[in-house]
Amino acid sequence: MEKQHKNIYLIKRFLPYYKKYRWILALDLFCAMLTTVCDLVLPLIIRYLTNMGMNDLQGLTIKIILSLGLFYMTLLIIDAVANYFTAYIGHVMGTRIETDMRRDLFSHFQKLSYSFYSNTKVGQLISRITTDLFDITEFAHHCPEEFFIAGLKITVAFIILGNINIWLTVIIFIGFPLMLISTSYFRKKMREAFKRARVQTGEINAQVEDNLLGIRVVKSFANEKLEEEKFGVGNRLFLKIKRESYRYMAGFQATTRIFDGLMSILVVVGGSLFMINGAINPGDFIAYLLYVTTLLASIRRIVEFAEQFQRGMTGIERFIEVMDEPPEITDAENAKELTEVVGDIAFEKVSFKYSDGIDEVLSNIDLNVTHGQNIAIVGPSGSGKSTLCHLIPRFYDVTAGRICIDGQDIKELKLHSLRSQIGMVQQDVYLFSGTIRENIMYGRPDASAEDVELAAKQAGAHDFIMKLPEQYDTYVGERGVKLSGGQKQRISIARVFLKNPPILILDEATSALDNESERIVQESLQKLTKGRTTFTIAHRLTTIRNADIILVLTDEGIVEQGSHETLIKSEGIYYDLYQMYRDLDEINEEF
Known part of the structure; x- marks a missing residue:
């Protein structure tokens, strides 16, 4: 520049x-x-x-x-x-x-x-x-x-x-x-x-x-x-x-x-x-x-x-x-609106590498997800778990292959309509400087007060909000510093409840929380994921045992996939990871 x-x-x-x-x-x-x-x-x-x-x-x-x-x-x-x-x-x-x-x-x-x-x-x-x-x-x-x-x-x-x-x-x-x-x-x-x-x-x-x-x-x-x-x-x-x-x-x-x-x-x-x-x-x-x-x-x-x-x-x-800095991700010339989303998602020989990178982060990924399924993604740090999920809303574009939603290539869809159908809950919650109500309404700016309150109840946030001095009009501070990690996470979940998208991406949403906060947030997430196509990036493997499909992602791509029981029986990489995390969880519980 x-x-x-x-x-x-x-x-x-x-x-x-x-x-x-x-x-x-x-x-x-x-x-x-x-x-x-x-x-x-x-x-x-x-x-x-x-x-x-x-x-x-x-x-x-x-x-x-x-x-x-x-x-x-x-x-x-x-x-x-x-x-x-x-x-x-x-x-x-x-x-x-x-x-x-x-x-x-x-x-x-x-x-x-x-x-x-x-x-x-x-x-x-x-x-x-x-x-x-x-x-x-x-x-x-x-x-x-x-x-x-x-x-x-x-x-x-x-x-x-x-x-x-x-x-x-x-x-x-x-x-x-x-x-x-x-x-x-x-x-x-x-x-x-x-x-x-x-x-x-x-x-x-x-x-x-x-x-x-x-x-x-x-x-x-x-x-x-x-x-x-x-x-x-x-x-x-x-x-x-x-x-x-x-x-x-x-x-x-x-x-x-x-x-x-x-x-x-x-x-x-x-x-x-x-x-x-x-x-x-x-x-x-x-x-x-x-x-x-x-x-x-x-x-x-x-x-x-x-x-x-x-x-x-x-x-x-x-x-x-x-x-003069050109946007890398733009609408195609004849891009279409994404409407009446069912939630079927397909990765067809998808590869990806960053523009300033040499090696591919993802290579030749094939994956078919049926609407309503909960897909958990596990693997070592740097294996591309978050990158895989970020390709769905086109935060980055694939370098090879394609991703389809309900049979439509996402590159042929309008960005706004694509992203409006996807909700994200991330580990690093960002709350804007303002009130709790304003932060929840970010999921749907035209929502009524009743809709905001319902979303907060669904996210398990209503009770603690009502105990705050100004309740829903409480100022959260810069980046939400006046709230605990669990409280911020529940507000971010309420924001997604209000948006009500058919596709969800949960990016290590509970990994930074204590056990009690994790339990409350996990309950909220179970309600949120019901009936939605969900991608869950998991840090604590004990939280994804009920996932429909678990993908084990490494530098070599998807090396294992199946249900929790299937992967445990195979005693492969997932089995080793699960045993390690279970032992760590037991040690944490003792302390």
């Missing part, structure tokens, strides 16, 4: 966001044009008065002076009103564009696949959707405005100055491209430094998030100082990068100031020489000086805007990098 793009490419990608607000942009630029009127008219008024005073002092009446003063006062009022609308309307437009970009980025996050999140730090993504887009408001407003005003002033000034003295004008305007060429090195280095600063900001965000989510582990090991030292390394690197960016910015500003001074000297010396030779009169010379001062002020504004411009370009570039 770290590719350097040219500014013109980034601006082309950014321009479509103006389309919705093109009339606001037009009004903003019109008001910006009005704000330049005073700057452009004042030198002409002074030129007129000076020439009148020197050539026809008697003709310079009080009426003319007051009329010009009133005219200029009117322009100042127009300037003030236009400036108000530019500051207000322009900033609102910039904020709306930033909001649109943040919406699109968040929406794209939802489409990206599991593999993307496996290889990307969440803190970096948070940085892209917050910090990187903060400068977009100012950039979206000021970029067209500043360049429009500068272009207008330079064009009008060139025409007026050319009419006064074309040769002096040409000499002065030659300095502008020379200044742009001289500052190009610093502009390029500023852009690179700002991007490194954004990346490091993401690293700091990721480190802070990691530390705060694991703060209980940090404190339990008394490793606060270690964490502070780790954070200090990243923080000092951020300081180093920022210092470097400001060094380039200082060089950029120093170079432009040199050219600023050179052009001022050139105007004064050159204009004086032309005035001595009679090629320019004093009134025109004063107007010339004022216009050049206005031009240099515009250039200084562009220089000051350069930092903001480079920050905006960096934000747009990092936005585009994520937006």
Whole structure:
């Protein structure tokens, strides 16, 4: 994702966001044009008065002076009103564009696949959707405005100055491209430094998030100082990068100031020489000086805007990098809805390996599951048990073979309809920050209060919920920290009860619980699995004795399958695993 793009490419990608607000942009630029009127008219008024005073002092009446003063006062009022609308309307437009970009980025996050999140730090993504887009408001407003005003002033000034003295004008305007060429090195280095600063900001965000989510582990090991030292390394690197960016910015500003001074000297010396030779009169010379001062002020504004411009370009570039990240799992062109699901599932010569992996995790898997069956999957760690189940909702796509639900290839089904028919209960329960009711309703956002309560009762969660201070409206805390493991698991089961899917995946749902919590959760799971096609990844083998089919999965694929009694009689791998886990359970019960 770290590719350097040219500014013109980034601006082309950014321009479509103006389309919705093109009339606001037009009004903003019109008001910006009005704000330049005073700057452009004042030198002409002074030129007129000076020439009148020197050539026809008697003709310079009080009426003319007051009329010009009133005219200029009117322009100042127009300037003030236009400036108000530019500051207000322009900033609102910039904020709306930033909001649109943040919406699109968040929406794209939802489409990206599991593999993307496996290889990307969440803190970096948070940085892209917050910090990187903060400068977009100012950039979206000021970029067209500043360049429009500068272009207008330079064009009008060139025409007026050319009419006064074309040769002096040409000499002065030659300095502008020379200044742009001289500052190009610093502009390029500023852009690179700002991007490194954004990346490091993401690293700091990721480190802070990691530390705060694991703060209980940090404190339990008394490793606060270690964490502070780790954070200090990243923080000092951020300081180093920022210092470097400001060094380039200082060089950029120093170079432009040199050219600023050179052009001022050139105007004064050159204009004086032309005035001595009679090629320019004093009134025109004063107007010339004022216009050049206005031009240099515009250039200084562009220089000051350069930092903001480079920050905006960096934000747009990092936005585009994520937006250009293609989702690996997408709907086929003629994908169909999955409806009226029976629950028959077939694996036909399925193989799978991760995109960044060399070896296959699963190879040539054949499996037929009839609706309503409970399939338990056991085997050593790393044998692909979870991966096998994650292929069903297409969290990953098979690299060979196919998976069918009710005879339909899941790749030919719409992702949303496929996943809406599958419920998952995992070992690592994730509860969103909010209330118990909101977390249960995540299974069906339009559910009634009665439906939520029924689901909680089915999951064995209603009784403990009613003992909480706010009952169903109790705040669960960040990631559900205010609840025990068993309580969180029962809420996650209630969530699936509410969803009511025909296909279930239970990924070691009880392995992290104590015996009492496991017993309660196991009872809830037995109710949940009734009448549903269920895949159970088991850690404690004593909990799957009633499974219809038990699959023993190893690096070589499915090496054994059958009922508990059949596999025990065969005295193979399952028999050995079962004996080992039973002995461990007996030891745990003794303690």
